[in-house]
Amino acid sequence: xxxxxxxxxxxxxxxxxxxxxxxxxxxxxxxxxxxxxxxxxxxxxxxxxxxxxxxxxxxxxxxxxxxxxxxxxxxxxxxxxxxxxxxxxxxxxxxxxxxxxxxxxxxxxxxxxxxxxxxxxxxxxxxxxxxxxxxxxxxxxxxxxxxxxxxxxxxxxxxxxxxxxxxxxxxxxxxxxxxxxxxxxxxxxxxxxxxxxxxxxxxxxxxxxxxxxxxxxxxxxxxxxxxxxxxxxxxx
Amino acid sequence: xxxxxxxxxxxxxxxxxxxxxxxxxxxxxxxxxxxxxxxxxxxxxxxxxxxxxxxxxxxxxxxxxxxxxxxxxxxxxxxxxxxxxxxxxxxxxxxxxxxxxxxxxxxxxxxxxxxxxxxxxxxxxxxxxxxxxxxxxxxxxxxxxxxxxxxxxxxxxxxxxxxxxx
Numbered sequence: 029x030x031x032x033x034x035x036x037x038x039x040x041x042x043x044x045x046x047x048x049x050x051x052x053x054x055x056x057x058x059x060x061x062x063x064x065x066x067x068x069x070x071x072x073x074x075x076x077x078x079x080x081x082x083x084x085x086x087x088x089x090x091x092x093x094x095x096x097x098x099x100x101x102x103x104x105x106x107x108x109x110x111x112x113x114x115x116x117x118x119x120x121x122x123x124x125x126x127x128x129x130x131x132x133x134x135x136x137x138x139x140x141x142x143x144x145x146x147x148x149x150x151x152x153x154x155x156x157x158x159x160x161x162x163x164x165x166x167x168x169x170x171x172x173x174x175x176x177x178x179x180x181x182x183x184x185x186x187x188x189x190x191x192x193x194x195x196x197x198x199x200x201x202x203x204x205x206x207x208x209x210x211x212x213x214x215x216x217x218x219x220x221x222x223x224x225x226x227x228x229x230x231x232x233x234x235x236x237x238x239x240x241x242x243x244x245x246x247x248x249x250x251x252x253x254x255x256x257x258x259x260x261x262x263x264x
Numbered sequence: 265x266x267x268x269x270x271x272x273x274x275x276x277x278x279x280x281x282x283x284x285x286x287x288x289x290x291x292x293x294x295x296x297x298x299x300x301x302x303x304x305x306x307x308x309x310x311x312x313x314x315x316x317x318x319x320x321x322x323x324x325x326x327x328x329x330x331x332x333x334x335x336x337x338x339x340x341x342x343x344x345x346x347x348x349x350x351x352x353x354x355x356x357x358x359x360x361x362x363x364x365x366x367x368x369x370x371x372x373x374x375x376x377x378x379x380x381x382x383x384x385x386x387x388x389x390x391x392x393x394x395x396x397x398x399x400x401x402x403x404x405x406x407x408x409x410x411x412x413x414x415x416x417x418x419x420x421x422x423x424x425x426x427x428x429x430x
Contacts, residue, residue, distance in 0.1 A: 081357065081364045082339050108339075109362035131426070133333025134363040161336070164362040178363040181354065182311075 032245040037235050040071040045103050052186040055124040059184045066125040070231045073114040075100035080109045087111040087204040107187035109177030110207035118195040119234050122188040141189050144238040145174040152220045171214035300328035308419035309370035325398045335360040337389045340382040347375045371409045373402040
């Protein structure tokens, strides 16, 4: 008889990218030491371009100096995947979970992240699909609506997924998104005429789809995110 | 590799070859085709790396099961030659399906050779995890560490039990 599995959700609003990396590092250590349960961060970033471990900066099409002018930051990370953009009105989830305790590997994990986004899109009547081989992510036709980039260390995940709700898609013109040159980027807003609820509701729905896809029995929502973040800062 | 197996607990999975040869690896065969191979003559870590100890050199890589659960490897990051590795600490990473996964060393020692072919052909890890897909060769600093690793039968059982727990 397996014991019930709980997912703790931190609703963080808009968080600076570096701040979110530091938070994830700490949570990964705490998860590894079994001090916290499986946790997912639900947030957005201010305009930010990020690169993965392979440092594919040839896929950034404007000089780095230009980035400040357009109000964006650039960060190099240890996650898998190519270059991408994060910004307002894009829903991001960073699951910090122990793959050992769910009994899956990298491929299965990423496929489940894809399924979570596909399920979420279907709420709005949008028929999304997983990427073909070598094109991990979530697509509507040939247009990419959701991106994935993950890091797994000692079986604990960090980084995660980004789903376009209604971001300014012009930011994607400055990169070859995910290193795939001939495909468009899209958003939930572009793919459906349905009136979208508030972003808070949307984030909750996305988290619920993730929790269901990973068969969590219980979801605990952490209140007062600013307090959480500040408390964490204060306790450092 | 901190990866889990997806083995059917009802299947009597792997039959290991009973003859152990020192000069070559004897492959095991699987009754259930969905499961991967475990070789005689190697030692295994519970994070799914293998070690082949020959004299003063130990060769390290990841197991067939590990590569199956990663998906197609597109990038491998390995340490520098003459660097050192420590038991159960990360020495590199592989990327597959947009996920970078750390690889942990089963033993401590000095890195004497790194498989440079993996830069051009990371897929060797998938197609030949025990041979062409080897990752590093190490001069073990504490040979006793090898004793605490699992043998093939134990590793196979470990995989089944890991899986049966769910």
